[in-house]
Amino acid sequence: MxxxxxxxxxxxxxxxxxxxxxxxxxxxxxxxxxxxxxxxxxxxxxxxxxxxxxxxxxxxxxxxxxxxxxxxxxxxxxxxxxxxxxxxxxxxxxxxxxxxxxxxxxxxxxxxxxFSYLPFVEKDYKITVSQFTLKEVIRQTIFSIAPNDSNKMMTGELFEIHENELRVVSLDGHRISIRKIELKSEYGDKKVIVPGKTLTEVSKILSGGTEDMVDIYFTDNHIVFEFDQTVVVSRLIEGNYFRVNQMLSNDYETKVTINKKEFLDCIDRATLLVKEGDKRPIILNIAEGVMELKISSQIGSMDEVIDISLEGKDIKIGFNPKFLIDALRVIDDEMIDIYYMNPKAPCFIRDEEQSYIYLILPVNFVDA
Structure with a gap:
């Protein structure tokens, strides 16, 4: 040669x-x-x-x-x-x-x-999306897969196709991330679990252009991504994914509309007082058109107030700040809606069309 x-x-x-x-x-x-x-x-x-x-x-x-x-x-x-x-x-x-x-x-x-060549994969079922869309969908969900193999399902993402919609779901036991995108054609129903490692690597290779397309082929055992003279073939994770729909709810007692950047910057500041590995909750006290954010640790404490639009009851609830930051960082909207039921129930961050849904479980805290 x-x-x-x-x-x-x-x-x-x-x-x-x-x-x-x-x-x-x-x-x-x-x-x-x-x-x-x-x-x-x-x-x-x-x-x-x-x-x-x-x-x-x-x-x-x-x-x-x-x-x-x-x-x-x-x-x-x-x-x-x-x-x-x-x-x-x-x-x-x-x-x-x-x-x-x-x-x-x-x-x-x-x-x-x-050498072990790539497996031959039947290309009967195909969807096409832009590289930009696929890269964004992975970015907006991949952070909430589980990092280890204690539960194999949690290390992958559900790709679910119904008619002209692709829904991508990830979860790790503390939170759920869901993104929905509209496809240009209608397809038969399909559900597969794609390893998170595969999606991370595909995302790194994608150029991310809006005009550049990716062909995605599905079989019972494999998923294939074809783009830019490159082919990526991955085994799927076998089994039935979690019943995510049963974990979602449209009921709420409190709805908050808030400026995303203000909210994210405030939580970011608060985490300056938390050492890595120190699981200190951030406490949100929502009442009378304001959200008060509090955090305290051995280093010190912080207290900040943000103006909000409030619908429904007052509520005091605690969260792992990292989980809020991860979700807020990937949302592009200037203003976001957050729905709460009670201090023990998960909150939902979602838009009106529900093109994205982020469910985050609260944590217990000692009220000072």
């Missing part, structure tokens, strides 16, 4: 597929990036058996061939080469040379045929 590519094109390809190289594995071949120049185009592939990424790299093929190179080493070599054309060549024993200007590396590759 012998190919020539610019350093920038190589680096873009490497950075795209590196997201599917496992950090630990018992199969050394999976620690490699496959360079496949056997079919008239240069393809880079990485696959950790849960997530696989393949991307086409611009360049010239002088001799067709295929080789697998240790991903971390290959990535570092490309990163540190001069800004110029790079020649990569390998012989029948997979001895590989990487040449750029006066720099010449010789490394040992592995047999390309031993």
């Amino acid at each position: 012998k190919i020539t590519c610019t350093k920038n094109d190589l680096l873009k390809g490497v950075n795209t597929v590196m997201k599917a190289v496992p950090s630990k594995t018992t199969m050394p071949i999976l620690e490699c990036i496959l360079i496949d120049a056997s079919s008239g185009m240069i393809k880079f592939t990485a696959n950790d058996m849960e997530l696989g990424i393949e991307t086409i790299v611009e360049g010239t093929i002088w001799e067709k061939g295929i080789v697998a190179l240790e991903a971390k080493l290959f990535s570092e070599i490309i990163r540190k080469l001069p800004e110029n054309d790079v020649i990569i060549s390998s012989d029948e024993k997979n001895n590989t040379q990487i040449i750029c200007e006066k720099a010449k590396f010789s490394i040992m590759g592995k047999e390309g045929e031993d």
Whole structure:
């Protein structure tokens, strides 16, 4: 095999597929990036058996061939080469040379045929959304998945399609995030649970353009994202997702309309007094058209008042400030509506169309 590519094109390809190289594995071949120049185009592939990424790299093929190179080493070599054309060549024993200007590396590759290719996926069920929309939906929900595997369902997000609507749901036991987007066509009902890791990595690769589209294919076991000459294939999480609709309610005793930035800035200031790992609640005292926010810790205390529009009863309720901050940061509206039932029931932050819903459980606090 012998190919020539610019350093920038190589680096873009490497950075795209590196997201599917496992950090630990018992199969050394999976620690490699496959360079496949056997079919008239240069393809880079990485696959950790849960997530696989393949991307086409611009360049010239002088001799067709295929080789697998240790991903971390290959990535570092490309990163540190001069800004110029790079020649990569390998012989029948997979001895590989990487040449750029006066720099010449010789490394040992592995047999390309031993590599685990991306699984073949039937492309019967497809939706198309803009890269901007998908990137935003992931940003606005991914923060409330569970970080560990104690409950596998909580480490993924529900993608639910009904008619012309895609609903994306994440939860971690303390909060729920829901985003709904309108699709351009109507589809048959579909429900799948997509690993949070997959969505995080897809979001990093997406350019985020409003005119650039992503084709998303669903099967019983896999989800496929196709965009910008790149294919991402991921296994789905098996099982039935939580009955989220039973956790949602439109009932409320108190409705607050508040300036989002003021509310977020105030909570942000309050958390200056809370050390990491110190679970101090922020207490909201809502009455007579104002919201009083209080927090106290071993460092000190803070008290601030924000003007609000109040409908319904007064209420005093406590929350983990981080959960409020996470939700507020991803809402783009200037003014937001927050609905409360009682100090023991979750609050809901949602817009009138319910295109976004954030449910946050309150915490107990000692009333000073």
